[in-house]
Amino acid sequence: MADAGQHLLFVSKPSGYELLERDGDAPEPGAEVELEEGVRYTVVKLGPSPLPQDDRACAYLQSA
Numbered sequence: 001m002a003d004a005g006q007h008l009l010f011v012s013k014p015s016g017y018e019l020l021e022r023d024g025d026a027p028e029p030g031a032e033v034e035l036e037e038g039v040r041y042t043v044v045k046l047g048p049s050p051l052p053q054d055d056r057a058c059a060y061l062q063s064a
Contacts, residue, residue, distance in 0.1 A: 008049050008058040009033065011041060019050070026057040032064055040064040 007026035011018040020035070027033055031043045041061035049056045 026059045
């Protein structure tokens with residue numbers, strides 16, 4: 001089951017997809033997230049976790 005106060009980031013990259021865990025509330029659609037120095041992503045949608053039996057929110061990101 002999920003830990004309270006966590007969310008997931010589903011990151012679309014040229015090499016494929018990456019699923020990351022982060023503390024705190026998930027960012028809202030339209031927000032920018034910097035995962036690496038100088039590499040920004042935009043939240044395109046907020047949805048449920050793609051993992052079974054996981055109730056965390058998941059922010060879906062694309063390159064900004």
